[in-house]
Amino acid sequence: MKRFMSLLITVCILLGSLSVVAFAEEQIVLNVYNWGEYIEQETITMFEEKYPNIDVNYTTFDSNESMYSKIVSGAASYDIVIPSEYMVSKLIQEDMLAELDFSNIPNYKHIGEAYKNLASDPENKYSVPYFWGTVVVIYNSAFVSQEDVKDESLELLWNEKYAGKILMFDNPRDSFGISLTRLGYSMNSGNDKEWQEAAKELSEQKPIVQAYVMDAIFDKMEAGEAWIAPYYAGDALVIQETNPDIQFYIPKEGTNLFVDSMCILKTTEHKKEAELFINFMCEPEIGAMNADTVGYATPNTGAQKLLDPEITGNELIYPDEEYLKKNTEVFINLPQKTQMLQSTLWTDLKIISAEDGTEASAIDWIDAFCIIVIVAGGISALYFFIRNTKRKKLWKQ
Amino acid sequence: MKYVSRFYNFLVFAFLYSPIVVMIVYSFNGIKSRSVFEGFSLQWYKELFNDAIIMKSLYISLVIAVLAAVISTVIGTLAAVGINSMKGFKKKVYLSVNNIPMVNPEIVTAVSMMILFVFIISKSNSMEMGFGTLLISHITFCIPYVTLEVLPKIRGMDNNIYNAALDLGCPPAKAFLKVVIPQIKPGIVTGFIMAFTLSLDDFIISYFNSGSTVQTLSVTIFSMTKKPYSPKINALSTLLFVTILILLVSVNIKQTRDDAKKKGARK
């Protein structure tokens, strides 16, 4: 045990020293907070090589909301955050973002006009677009009949023919966005009635939904586990690579245009370096490298020219600007009362299912479990029984 | 009968290890998928070592686990000695306080500490969530396990030797180090391993208390929500698993040899 421990500690220290290199004295540390798996890491290394006095401390979050709560609770230690548009508008409203000095970000000129003047940051003062995309409906053409997809509608997600094979977003903003759009309302509706109606539609959809997931959509769609799912356009291409049966379309009812943007927090102590970082990420070559890895559409027109024309020419990934203006909507920060309503409605949706919905499919599996329990119990009873009888016999002899 | 019980043990271990086998198999996957296996490849192992984010969070996880284990072992062992010498109500109070983090759901421990940290931060401007808060929270939930490992060992200890040392003029502190510690060592060691394991395996407490500039491996993996987690994580876990397994086997072989030697010597 003792030897084992000392070996263990040695291994830990060895492993530790491998990566301790990242910290050096008297360096400016730039804290960057981004979505998980949402960057080409090579670009960070290149940035650090270009500016040897700056170290990037890169950490990741799992949702806009958890990022927000970390910002609110954690106070002043990071510089750049890369949230989605509605979180940008929330941060602006709460006066947490620093106004950018665009003279330090000359590469801003590469950002396409279509991605400026968004509803979330109408005056382009606080944010620089990082990636964008639309929410599309992905389906597996091997199982979903051409008949059902030809009108390219959101109705596919409510089609009972495919019960148990439909996935939905496991986040209220995207799910309610789809439901509201399908009903012809705005995704940013402030009308309680409309939200309740959307919630009702979602709870009616619930019995035919296989699961509410986020990243698991990739694996489930690739393997044919699920056949229909709404997700982000760039990711549909990734899934298609593994499973050529995968097709997708932009729903005709309209869809969400998401724009994740780089922002600098007001509390930063290294605003200039942070702006250098943003400027660096906007360089066409870097933007192209990044877009290659992440797979979403880049707002950087310079980078677009460097990318594979097959991707940039794909109207599903890079729809033209006319279309975007007409058929897409950007999330903006909801009023407090609507946020509360959204929270209640979403929780209700989840809780209701616990009482009916899933029960039907759960039964045979619970049965299987009971069998396991009984078998295990039986074996253990047998164990003691046989053990004993054997002894008894021996004893009798 | 022996076979039934062996078969049963095999089944339980198969249950415990089947996901690990799956994890290892998919670390050799040619594509980035958890469900479709396409071609054998070592690419994820190669990429793993270039992934600064994963390596750094692994480093943080290990440093936190080692520090939390060491500090909680010290505090827990001292506390166990002290608690053992107490009596009646006071002892009961100490034991119940010690039990709180064990019977408290992890999420409640996590949020209660998060509330404390947020409260302190809101009162002072100098503090922030980060390495410190992470370490503190890990130490806190490790201490009780150490105390409970050590306590029975102290109770079973022969006090006369300690008293004899004192009678022979040994100062109490020295007597404690030279007499008491060696006797309760097995408890301390298991307590340490326990604390290390718990800290390494923890997700919930780290998730709520890590702040944004430092994160453990679990938090890094969990943050991969928009994009699927990368098989690099599988590769990393496979490497860790193999390392530990090799350690175990080598320790075992060594012990077997030592035993054989002892037997030989006796002959």
Add this chain to the structure above:
Amino acid sequence: MNKNSKGLQRAMTAPFSVWMAIFIIIPIALVLFYAFTDANGSFTFENIMSIWEYRSTYIVSIELAFVATIICLILAYPLAYSISRMKARHQQTMVLLVMLPMWMNFLIRTYAWMTILEDTGLINTLLKAFLSLFGYEFEGFAMINTDGAIILGMVYNFLPYMILPIYTVLTKIDHSVIEAAKDLGANGLHVFTKVLLPQSVPGIISGITMVFVPAVSTFIISKLLGGGMTYLIGDIIENYFLGNTGEVNYNVGAALSLVLMVLILISMGIMNRFDKDAETSGGGLF
């Protein structure tokens, strides 16, 4: 022991006392404070009252955790027993083998279960392939995204916490007592119920505690293996503290935590009645 050394031993608890006071007692006091106040800090019962809404979630969480605990107990006992009967050296290896999976990140292991349980996953694919050899058309089990899958995830993740404490108490049982019982004519069932079981109660109790408590408050397993179809109480607490559904409210979150804590304390209290020597409570895991 002389007085001097007793004083020293008392002093040794000082770091423990300070630490636990700051990081256990005060946080719990803060949870209490938040649970009974509103956003402005004035006293209210509203948070506690609002929890009635989530009663079904509490019931589901407790139900699933309860089933998982029972299954863990049934699975763990025979294994713990057979480990305790092995040679000392093998025992050590087996204990480490039980703990080894816990060193792999638990998220990764849970993701691996998804691969195993899915409709197109390993079990169903293998079964289908096997049965098609005999000409059967097999639909496959519906395993993933069910309550059963959540239970499986709980059993899997917390099984070692049940095996180890039971093993610890079983090693302490003097084997000659069992022999004596048998010599006196007790059958297997009697040996188990009259000799083994009573002596292993402390280990069973700490095992149950260590499985039930984390199982009842888990929030990841329901997301990954349950397909996000059901909310467990842990999910709701998480949402209130991190605002994943758009609302951050420490007060309601604290109230939810408080109720969960009280429920668990009550059940632990009831359970500890079965344990005559509550103070030792089976020691820990080893």
